[in-house]
Amino acid sequence: MEIIAFDKDKYAGYLRDESGLTGRADFIAFPRDGAELSEALAFAAKNAVGATVQGARTGLFGAAVPRGGLVISTEKLTRVYGACQGADGGYTLRVQSGVTLKEINDYLRGERRLFGGERYAFAPNPTEANATVGGMLVRDAIGLNALRSGRFSEHVSSLTVVKGDGSTIGYATAKELLSDKRAGADRGEIFAVLDAELRLTKKDSVFWGVFYFFDGKKTAEEFIGGLLSRRAARGFLRDALAALVWFDGEVLRRVSERRLADSSLQGLPEFPADARAAVYAELSGDDGAALESELCVHAELFEKIGGADTWAETGEDEIQKFRAVCHAAVEVAGRPKENDGDGSAYGYADKDGNIVFPS
Amino acid sequence: MKIIVCIKQVPPSGGIVVDETDRVQIRSGGVLNPCDARALAVAVMIKKRLGGKITALSMGALSAESTLRQTLAIGADEGVLLSDKAFRGADVCVTAYTLAQAVTKLGGADLILCGQQTTDGDTAQTPFSLAARLNIPAVGFVKAIEFTGETPIFIQELSGASAAVEARFPMVAAIGLSAAAPLAASLKERLDAAKKPLKIWGLSDMPDSDGSNYGLIASPTRVIKISRISTEQKNPPITEPPADTAERILKAVRAVVGGR
Numbered sequence: 040m041e042i043i044a045f046d047k048d049k050y051a052g053y054l055r056d057e058s059g060l061t062g063r064a065d066f067i068a069f070p071r072d073g074a075e076l077s078e079a080l081a082f083a084a085k086n087a088v089g090a091t092v093q094g095a096r097t098g099l100f101g102a103a104v105p106r107g108g109l110v111i112s113t114e115k116l117t118r119v120y121g122a123c124q125g126a127d128g129g130y131t132l133r134v135q136s137g138v139t140l141k142e143i144n145d146y147l148r149g150e151r152r153l154f155g156g157e158r159y160a161f162a163p164n165p166t167e168a169n170a171t172v173g174g175m176l177v178r179d180a181i182g183l184n185a186l187r188s189g190r191f192s193e194h195v196s197s198l199t200v201v202k203g204d205g206s207t208i209g210y211a212t213a214k215e216l217l218s219d220k221r222a223g224a225d226r227g228e229i230f231a232v233l234d235a236e237l238r239l240t241k242k243d244s245v246f247w248g249v250f251y252f253f254d255g256k257k258t259a260e261e262f263i264g265g266l267l268s269r270r271a272a273r274g275f276l277r278d279a280l281a282a283l284v285w286f287d288g289e290v291l292r293r294v295s296e297r298r299l300a301d302s303s304l305q306g307l308p309e310f311p312a313d314a315r316a317a318v319y320a321e322l323s324g325d326d327g328a329a330l331e332s333e334l335c336v337h338a339e340l341f342e343k344i345g346g347a348d349t350w351a352e353t354g355e356d357e358i359q360k361f362r363a364v365c366h367a368a369v370e371v372a373g374r375p376k377e378n379d380g381d382g383s384a385y386g387y388a389d390k391d392g393n394i395v396f397p398s
Numbered sequence: 399m400k401i402i403v404c405i406k407q408v409p410p411s412g413g414i415v416v417d418e419t420d421r422v423q424i425r426s427g428g429v430l431n432p433c434d435a436r437a438l439a440v441a442v443m444i445k446k447r448l449g450g451k452i453t454a455l456s457m458g459a460l461s462a463e464s465t466l467r468q469t470l471a472i473g474a475d476e477g478v479l480l481s482d483k484a485f486r487g488a489d490v491c492v493t494a495y496t497l498a499q500a501v502t503k504l505g506g507a508d509l510i511l512c513g514q515q516t517t518d519g520d521t522a523q524t525p526f527s528l529a530a531r532l533n534i535p536a537v538g539f540v541k542a543i544e545f546t547g548e549t550p551i552f553i554q555e556l557s558g559a560s561a562a563v564e565a566r567f568p569m570v571a572a573i574g575l576s577a578a579a580p581l582a583a584s585l586k587e588r589l590d591a592a593k594k595p596l597k598i599w600g601l602s603d604m605p606d607s608d609g610s611n612y613g614l615i616a617s618p619t620r621v622i623k624i625s626r627i628s629t630e631q632k633n634p635p636i637t638e639p640p641a642d643t644a645e646r647i648l649k650a651v652r653a654v655v656g657g658r
Contacts, residue, residue, distance in 0.1 A: 348584070353468075356428055
């Protein structure tokens with residue numbers, strides 16, 4: 040594998056990520072397997088230059104922006120090794136770290152891709168389909184459906200890390216890597232994730248997405264509080280309510296401005312003119328009638344607190360346009376410190392019901 | 399006013415899957431074709447003004463029922479799905495024949511609205527072929543709707559101009575993306591859509607129930623090859639100062655037009 044002298048014209052895109060920050064680099068490498076990844080890391084160690092491991096550069100926090108030295112792009116680490124069934128009867132999918140969320144979903148949605156006669160899915164959904172496994176793993180990404188699925192690391196059953204000395208370390212869980220010192224991150228040693236075994240979950244058959252619009256932040260918060268209380272009290276809703284997302288009026292305004300330039304948003308009308316806040320709720324399961332009953336209760340709660348407009352859609356394909364709104368919101372919301380001070384301009388409810396900014 | 403809106407369930411963006419044996423698309427779920435969503439919005443607009451009934455008509459796999467339910471939530475009063483193995487693989491000509499059979503069975507319509515084109519077939523010919531089958535006029539590339547009194551006026555996109563076409567019923571209109579904003583159903587409308595009537599018609603329900611007149615076998619055209627196009631970004635993002643970019647663009651323009 041060639042370690043390439045960095046050509047600013049040719050590789051300009053590799054100096055930036057979605058944070059908007061721009062860095063600098065001296066070399067770039069595109070490893071295709073563990074040996075080449077180790078070779079790249081060894082080059083950085085031997086020449087005492089820093090290394091930045093890059094996924095798809097979709098992060099909002101500048102983690103993929105190089106600060107000199109070697110850029111190691113994982114864009115050619117794209118092997119999907121395949122799925123297997125574990126001793127517990129569950130299924131996992133082993134992939135290299137440069138594989139994107141879209142590639143995982145495409146693989147699992149493929150014709151006749153059944154596991155024991157059932158459809159399976161990879162639950163985490165950070166909405167950025169081009170994000171790579173490696174990138175999501177090291178950030179322990181939180182996604183749209185954090186309420187049900189938690190963080191990315193909760194869906195990784197094992198992974199392999201490569202170090203600059205050529206050694207590899209296997210971890211049973213992503214959490215273990217994030218807290219372990221063997222990789223040497225605490226000593227400034229460079230390591231990179233080569234591959235990971237992702238835990239799959241049985242795919243739901245019925246999906247609902249609903250946008251609730253409010254005239255102010257207070258009523259939206261009251262609605263979220265109502266849904267979370269109901270979730271805490273009822274076993275069914277705990278499983279059915281997959282995502283709860285909150286938007287303030289400024290984020291709605293910025294997403295609206297983006298509509299003309301973003302084709303994924305053009306299947307929707309304008310937000311209601313008087314909307315000053317919105318909540319997006321996603322429910323899924325296999326019992327369609329039970330989900331509809333639950334939605335009727337949500338509608339009653341919404342009416343009771345004075346909500347007016349809703350948008351609702353059912354079907355996994357049709358709710359993608361709602362998820363596109365959530366994704367656009369991440370990109371226009373700015374960092375928590377840049378909005379209204381408490382990070383609440385836009386956020387996902389996590390497993391504990393706290394509203395968190397996506398990462 | 400009796401309005402029929404022809405709608406189609408299309409694969410989500412980038413999701414076209416083809417059966418390699420006969421190059422026919424495999425249908426397994428999808429979304430409402432974007433131009434059809436606008437056609438439905440136009441139908442709702444006309445119904446609000448003139449009254450009447452909207453029937454959403456679709457041909458496809460049984461999975462298209464979910465898309466028809468969506469149109470019922472947005473404003474259609476009833477839905478009809480034409481679904482039968484005999485209809486599979488129909489080209490434009492035979493699709494139009496099948497739709498025309500259904501329109502006849504429905505007792506005709508004053509106005510038939512279609513999306514200008516679909517995101518999977520992309521032929522933009524079905525509305526006109528349907529009009530020919532029904533022997534009624536058609537207006538295409540509709541980019542806006544206006545009214546003169548109670549008469550709808552279809553503003554038609556032409557090359558560098560537009561034409562205002564007065565509606566004379568019965569007729570077919572092919573609606574483009576800019577004609578109307580898509581509508582979203584409320585939660586109540588979406589839940590109530592399950593109670594609206596939806597019929598599924600097969601070959602035996604058609605006025606002409608001879609299977610040899612439908613589907614792939616009756617289609618005069620055949621897809622012989624489907625290629626996937628991969629795109630590659632050739633131009634890297636611009637990272638230099640804007641003044642440098644402006645200078646480079648100026649040089650490039652001068653290279654083409656000379657020193658003028």
